[in-house]
Amino acid sequence: MRLGIIAASLLIAVAAAAGHAQDADTIVVGITADLQNLDPHNFRHRETETVLRNIYDGLVTRGPDMQPVPELAESIVQIDETTWEFRLRRGVKFHDGTEMTARDVAFSINRYVKEGAMGGQTSPRKDLLGPVTHAEAVDDYTVRVYLSAPWSVFLPYLVHHMIVPASVGDGLVEHPIGTGPFRFVEWVRGSHVVLERFDDYYGGAPDLGRSGPAPAKRVIFRIIPENATRLAALMAGEIDIMANVPVHAIADIERHPDLELRPVMGTRSYFTEFNVRRPPFDDVRVRQALNYAIDVDLVIDQLLGGLGQPLPTILSPLSFGYNDELEPYPYDPERARQLLAEAGYPNGFEFELSVENKRRDVAEAYAFMLAQVGVTANIRVWGDYNTMVEAMRRGELDAIMTDWGDSTMDPTGIFIPKLRTGDRGNFGGYSNPAVDALIEFAESTTSLEARAEAYRYAQKLVYEDAPMLFEYITQELYAQRKSLSGWDPIPDSRINLHTAVKQ
Amino acid sequence: MNAAQILNRALQLIPVVLGVTLIVFALMHLTPGDPVEVMFAGESGVSEEDLERYRQELGLDLPLPIQYWNFLAGIVRGDLGMSLVQRQPVRDLLLSRMPATIELTAAAILISLIIAVPAGVLAAVHRHSAVDQVGTVGALLGVSMPDFWLGLVLIMLFGVRWGILPISGRIPWGMEPETVTGLYLVDSVLTGNWAAFRASLRHLALPALTLGTSMAALTMRVTRSGMLEVIHQDYITFARAKGLSGTEVVLRHGLRNALSPTVTVVALNIGVLLGGNMIVESVFAWPGLGRLVVESIYNRDYPVVQAAVLVYAMTYVTMNFLADVLYTVLNPRVRF
Numbered sequence: 001m002r003l004g005i006i007a008a009s010l011l012i013a014v015a016a017a018a019g020h021a022q023d024a025d026t027i028v029v030g031i032t033a034d035l036q037n038l039d040p041h042n043f044r045h046r047e048t049e050t051v052l053r054n055i056y057d058g059l060v061t062r063g064p065d066m067q068p069v070p071e072l073a074e075s076i077v078q079i080d081e082t083t084w085e086f087r088l089r090r091g092v093k094f095h096d097g098t099e100m101t102a103r104d105v106a107f108s109i110n111r112y113v114k115e116g117a118m119g120g121q122t123s124p125r126k127d128l129l130g131p132v133t134h135a136e137a138v139d140d141y142t143v144r145v146y147l148s149a150p151w152s153v154f155l156p157y158l159v160h161h162m163i164v165p166a167s168v169g170d171g172l173v174e175h176p177i178g179t180g181p182f183r184f185v186e187w188v189r190g191s192h193v194v195l196e197r198f199d200d201y202y203g204g205a206p207d208l209g210r211s212g213p214a215p216a217k218r219v220i221f222r223i224i225p226e227n228a229t230r231l232a233a234l235m236a237g238e239i240d241i242m243a244n245v246p247v248h249a250i251a252d253i254e255r256h257p258d259l260e261l262r263p264v265m266g267t268r269s270y271f272t273e274f275n276v277r278r279p280p281f282d283d284v285r286v287r288q289a290l291n292y293a294i295d296v297d298l299v300i301d302q303l304l305g306g307l308g309q310p311l312p313t314i315l316s317p318l319s320f321g322y323n324d325e326l327e328p329y330p331y332d333p334e335r336a337r338q339l340l341a342e343a344g345y346p347n348g349f350e351f352e353l354s355v356e357n358k359r360r361d362v363a364e365a366y367a368f369m370l371a372q373v374g375v376t377a378n379i380r381v382w383g384d385y386n387t388m389v390e391a392m393r394r395g396e397l398d399a400i401m402t403d404w405g406d407s408t409m410d411p412t413g414i415f416i417p418k419l420r421t422g423d424r425g426n427f428g429g430y431s432n433p434a435v436d437a438l439i440e441f442a443e444s445t446t447s448l449e450a451r452a453e454a455y456r457y458a459q460k461l462v463y464e465d466a467p468m469l470f471e472y473i474t475q476e477l478y479a480q481r482k483s484l485s486g487w488d489p490i491p492d493s494r495i496n497l498h499t500a501v502k503q
Numbered sequence: 504m505n506a507a508q509i510l511n512r513a514l515q516l517i518p519v520v521l522g523v524t525l526i527v528f529a530l531m532h533l534t535p536g537d538p539v540e541v542m543f544a545g546e547s548g549v550s551e552e553d554l555e556r557y558r559q560e561l562g563l564d565l566p567l568p569i570q571y572w573n574f575l576a577g578i579v580r581g582d583l584g585m586s587l588v589q590r591q592p593v594r595d596l597l598l599s600r601m602p603a604t605i606e607l608t609a610a611a612i613l614i615s616l617i618i619a620v621p622a623g624v625l626a627a628v629h630r631h632s633a634v635d636q637v638g639t640v641g642a643l644l645g646v647s648m649p650d651f652w653l654g655l656v657l658i659m660l661f662g663v664r665w666g667i668l669p670i671s672g673r674i675p676w677g678m679e680p681e682t683v684t685g686l687y688l689v690d691s692v693l694t695g696n697w698a699a700f701r702a703s704l705r706h707l708a709l710p711a712l713t714l715g716t717s718m719a720a721l722t723m724r725v726t727r728s729g730m731l732e733v734i735h736q737d738y739i740t741f742a743r744a745k746g747l748s749g750t751e752v753v754l755r756h757g758l759r760n761a762l763s764p765t766v767t768v769v770a771l772n773i774g775v776l777l778g779g780n781m782i783v784e785s786v787f788a789w790p791g792l793g794r795l796v797v798e799s800i801y802n803r804d805y806p807v808v809q810a811a812v813l814v815y816a817m818t819y820v821t822m823n824f825l826a827d828v829l830y831t832v833l834n835p836r837v838r839f
Contacts, residue, residue, distance in 0.1 A: 037589050044542050121560050127553050189599045190790030224788040232658045233670045386536025
């Protein structure tokens, strides 16, 4: 035993012999999950986009108000309903020193939308370009993109697409080459990705007020899945930016002299879907009653550290066509009891509330509030999201607490898959022909105003139908060391480090 | 054990490994949600036809027996398939994560042995003494402390409060030694890169201590029981009667015979640890096998999970086999 203690302390003493110094030119970001791969055409994954968007630029990016602005494009003209023309910036260089031309842009878009264009496989990002059929280079600096049908949200979706060199093609899997502010150095799986400043960077989107190469010499994204460890690494100065700060860490960060909390409106809506195919949730009065019975503000305040906003439906306030005339259901237990009585449940009823472990605390709060109006919610905790959702899709569950992310800030990203009859995210079986008709109209009209109006009206219908217990949209929480400046979190979860500086 | 016996034992491994792959294959495919659905879950617009096309491209629309057959046929060719999510050869993915896990396993086993064997012997020799009591309580503590808790406490103390040890990862960027084996400690010694040696030792310290502590507890108890059994044997009494010193009797005559159960426990532990410890790897952001496999299960990345389980089964069975062989070396009376 004594020997063991001596040996163990010896090991620690040797290991502890020198402290670690952090390079001031290097910005380190702690993220939660490893990248899926390095090919910008071959992923549907948040962390992968977070990192790759520092290597690659797109034709457009998001401006300060989240609307699309030109990035590699200089100007954008819609020639007719289904043809768009992009004039490109001149003199933009890829990381291998070659100049970016219209040929590269056309190649990139075709690699997204053509079936089997990615070494025999189809890009999983194809449907993020909807009806785009192909692109072609008109001359060295002009590209035309052709659509099979009018598509009003072409530009917001184009934000998520990156331009690669035509000469490299499938070799991107191993070594990405882009036109972005940082060039790729190495990726050690499960551990980190290293990027270095690209000295010939053209400067990015003028609308973002940026210019020239990045001030930081090097950027390292480190994969640290455990929240507590990521926080410890931030406290110890191993990382400068921490993504996905858990709510329970807020107090620690606020108290820490070197750290700063950076909240930003998120893109993920939270709600409880009712199984509307069978009693009791086939009755709209019951569904409305539950919406009145829950004090969403209290939950946000007590369980989310105040970092959330109640929603009238499931659409984000930042989304295209958001109906700001709708107010979230107020907390009104009296009204809830009354509606339940009208629906034939004067003494309430009992149902099973399915939830993933991560939101169990919220489920327990809901169960308590529902008990106040006579409704008994038996909480069932699921270990796996997909298993739970499949059971709901088959109509076996009463209600599931879930969420849906929409980084496109458009109804196509959440409203259609969740609320259209039979769509792939519509787990509860909601179906309203009027809503379906409005969606169909909105997706075929070319007038943005008419489209917005159609969605505003559809939201009103959904609000009244209450196929879900509408909850909230959370804020995304980041934290940083105060020694870092020139970086702001943005809602769509990209971490753009072009202007970040460390003292 | 002669060559024929060893071959016989080795051949017995094949049905075991086959059985394991079949069970895992069945379980993975019985779990709701396929990789394509998971990939697009909770995300913006994609149609059912699109999902069906991806399934076709990935070969997921084939009947299950054919998918299983393809998997087996691949193994025979030495091809473990492509990851559905990362779209990289599974072999490369597993190989890239193995060195980290092997290094952590070796360090943890070493720490556990350094603590457990002397502690177990001392506790047995001085049975019911204060040493024994401390050892017993220590073992109970070691076994009771959950790895994630101990890991985080060590991080908070050594990493944040005192700032003397790094918190996460294997080595700072730019310090990696030239790759020979992929094990940083070994490679840095081979290339004479002492800065890298120290850096990787510093990063290894906390995760290895966390993993080693819980293992030391069990190993210590087993060593103690083994030793207790042996020191009451006639030959020990005889050795003492011959007038040999206590220490000599214990170390020369007792320990070797007492170690058999310890060897089994340690070997099986190595078998388990080589699969990667998901919890310790997550807490210390250690890029090992355990995290890859758990992430792959959540992503329904069938080929990665199947291949990893195949490797697990083979490792475990092999370690068990080696333990048996080692038994006969330590104790020639044992025959199979």
